Amino acid sequence: MVTAEDVKRLREQSGAGVMDCKRALDEAGGNIDKAVELLREKGIVGAEHKAHRETSQGLVEAYIHAGGRIGVLVEINCETDFVARTDTFKTLAHDVAMQIAGIPTTVAVTEDDLPPGVDGSVEETVLMKQPFIRDGSKTIEQLVKEAIAQTGENIRIRRFARYELGQ
Secondary structure (H helix, E strand, O other), rough: OHHHHHHHHHHHHHHHOHHHHHHHHHOOOHHHHHHHHHHHHHHHHHHHHHOOOOOOOOEEEEEEEEOEEEEEEEEEEEEEHHOOOOOHHHHHHHHHHHHHHHHHOEOOOHHHOOOOOOOOOOOHHHHHOOOOOOOOEHHHHHHHHHHHHOOOOOOOEEEEEEEEEOO
């Protein structure tokens, strides 16, 4: 039997809607860890269905690192200005900017954007394929898909610029 407290805990942990949490818990037999995984899988499937939707809103996140020696500007787009103002979206933008600041070999958002002749592996040079520096068990691509699942909107990292003193 799934309790309201279980649904509340899963909702706080995943950011998913109440009914989605209840269905996931029912399917997982009340196991919260399994329900989180089910929600994650469904969110990734949902993200793929939203990929064609236009992203004309969003924000530009500025991140300064290492005592002012490294700076990053990243543009992340979503479908509505409402989502752009949510904590989920702002946290994603901050985490992505921090990722770019922390990995100087990042030169492209996707493999399609990768210029010819770039040295290094795809995991080193392509932002979406990199392991997230705060949680190496997921990639930036998975982080974006989780945000899509939480917000219900398509989200796209459009472009970035990284500045480092002396470079």
